[in-house]
């Protein structure tokens with residue numbers, strides 16, 4: 001093998017290695033790149049539903065991977081929003097299986113009602129599900145004040161809160177969580193173990209998601225406390 005061929009072979013191997021590493025760390029590509037793309041293949045009210053309530057709140061809580069896509073995220077959003085009288089938006093998978101195909105990542109997520117609700121809010125709290133065998137909350141987003149209040153209120157209640165690793169840190173401006181008046185929101189990634197603990201018998205199947213636990217109540221109370229503190233923070237009033 002000539003030197004140039006060897007160099008090309010080496011280059012290709014290194015590139016392939018790099019590609020497989022980036023897939024490992026950044027996750028595989030979504031099946032759908034936009035809502036328009038998804039709409040062409042999936043049927044509303046059959047494969048997915050859009051549930052939302054517009055209220056007069058500065059904070060909007062959202063779960064763009066709700067229902068069966070990232071189980072437990074919808075329940076957190078509804079629990080917080082209904083108890084605090086906040087606007088909320090849920091994009092929920094309702095397929096019998098393979099709801100993960102409905103996952104459009106937070107940067108690309110452009111379903112018009114959801115984007116508009118985010119843009120009309122002062123700030124956004126976006127709830128996601130992540131993998132993980134330990135109950136952990138990964139804290140991300142650009143709204144530092146709201147983030148720290150959430151960290152404080154959840155840690156005080158015994159929850160393990162960690163800074164989100166870069167690929168789920170939710171810091172990109174185009175991420176729906178930051179597409180609001182402050183250009184800054186909070187993104188929480190909840191591990192599978194934590195989300196299962198929100199439901200009786202660790203059963204997060206659709207039929208059991210109405211049966212929430214004390215851990216769920218404690219988690220919602222933490223978010224309520226942090227959000228109430230945050231609403232008293234002056235930045236919120238400067239924006240209006």
Ligand SMILES: [Zn+2]
Nearest residue numbers: 065070128129
């Ligand atoms: Zn998600």
